Amino acid sequence: MNFQDSILKGIQDAFASCFQASIPLEQLSLAPTKKEFEGSYTFVVFPFLKHSQLSPEATATQLGNYLKTEVGAVKNFNVVKGFLNLVVAQEEWINLFNQVYTSTSFGQLPSNGQKVMVEYSSPNTNKPLHLGHLRNNFLGYAVAELLKASGYEVIKANLVNDRGIHICKSMVAYQHFGQGETPESSGLKGDHLVGKYYVLFDSHYKDQQKGLISTGQSEDEAKKNAPLLLEAQEMLRKWEDQDLIVLTLWNKMNGWVYAGFNSTYQRMGIDFDVTYFESNTYLLGKDIVEEGLAKGVFFKKENGAVWVDLTEEGLDEKLVLRGDGTSVYITQDMGTADLKYQDHEIKKSVYVVGNEQDYHFDILFKIMRKLGRSYGPGLYHLSYGMVDLPTGKMKSREGMVVDADELMEEMVATAAHHTKELGKIEGFTEDQATELYEILGLGALKYFLLKVDPKKRMLFNPQESIEFQGNTGPFIQYSHARIAAILRKAEQIGVDLSIEGFAYINELAETEATLIQLLNDFERKIKLAAEEYSPAILTQYLFDLAKEYNRFYAEIPIFHEKDQHLQAFRVALSFQTAKTIKRGMSLLGIKVPERM
């Protein structure tokens, strides 16, 4: 129990002693004191005035007096209106630091014995990954790591959308215009090669539409009757009939795409424990339709189509199986939900999918809950906003995207440029420099995409390149590198970092106390970020921590400090900060360098 808890307990006792009121502990909470006021923690008394029957000031003063005499950690207090600001005794800060510093499990909460699956990435195999996917992938990875750190057993899953009309479009275009082109012959990455034909399909398809419209067809008719589209539809039918020629082409082109995806994933630094393919799962779910009919959750219309009525839940009626007995999107999603559970007995299932599918998942989850699935309450759609360009929404079909591979390449090149300009690569080998650029470029990119609340849509302006200063990945990486330099020197001159000496310290600067307060907050932030599925909470925290450390770095001497204990303490404080930054950044999938 640290002193924050003992202060809360003290407040509870104070209410009992001063006002004969018993207040549950969970109703009491402390906030960090604002910078302008003296103190470290603030208790807001307004909500409790009914217990004291006194003015806010008088209530706060009585509580403060009680705490000052009865609770050792509270050294002093002041009252501003209804705000009770508490000044914490110095030795308490040292004690708290020692606790954090000596903890062996810092940054990893104890296991809660629950399994959760995080499904993310889930690409289409007809086109390369773009900026939107980057947000998805980084978000999914970070959330999975956060859940792990907060005590879950996590299974990362990728559901690859490898079949359907969109893949057939690329295939048809390839048959017409490909002339046997391969990744090897063209020098293109496999996913880019296939994506090229997807774009090609669309432009020829549009030309055909124009041609038909000029012969007098309406726009809708032209869309339906264009020969290329008919061909793609025919190809999908053949695929479903296991036509050998179609399957061979499909396998060949998908193979190219997977090779391309794998290298992209590797560079992104993300991974999966399991991969599901829609070509294996798209027929699932029909038995659930039967089950739903038997349970009265679904109903049949005259033509045999099966529907679910969600009007009581505030939604519409929704089709779950076509009249001809074939599946729709949600049919296979129901099946896949069960499959995930059968494979892994998960308690929770997180879907990292863009917010344009909010309605779809709302329906899916309501259905699975109505069907009484044990994992029903644990279904969660991590809905994130699209990444928009200044020109509007990205459209892969028209080739209007920020390509993931290109963007990563650009970020690394920019990092290299900055680093050289600052003259920071003295003593680096070629390989070390290359590795550093990679760490910095990707760090900047990941941080940029993760620092925004997931559910908000964000704007990406390619002209205004991602920053390396201020609230950025490199800023935090830089703070780490600075500390690493201090630690190297401390080791060189043999600073004793054991905690015994810290007890002799009798002056603590404000920035040092604030740092301890922040370091102590780390695990609470991990827990919060995991509960909210929001890596942005962690980026915000890490920025605050790095910021505070840099203030400390500028204000407080370390190796000029003559008091050995104090010097050792400051090195230890730096060490703990570096450790926290490194661990926190790794939860976001971001590496930190020892030098930069």
Add this chain to the structure above:
RNA sequence: GGCCUUGUAGUUCAACGGAUAGAACAAGCGUUUCCUAAACGCUAGAUCUAGGUUCGAUUCCUAGCAAGGCUACCA
């Protein structure tokens, strides 16, 4: 039309219903004889509108305005 999401400094983002709404970038000024100036300090600048609930509203409720999304027997 119906439903969902989002509106905060010039820009990008913060703020369990709490104090004088915080940062960063951009602008202006200053700081390199301990450890890395990709840093630190200082100055200026914002809650879409109108009501309501509350001791207290950026936050909750209602209406409006604006942006985006969904509303296929497509996936």
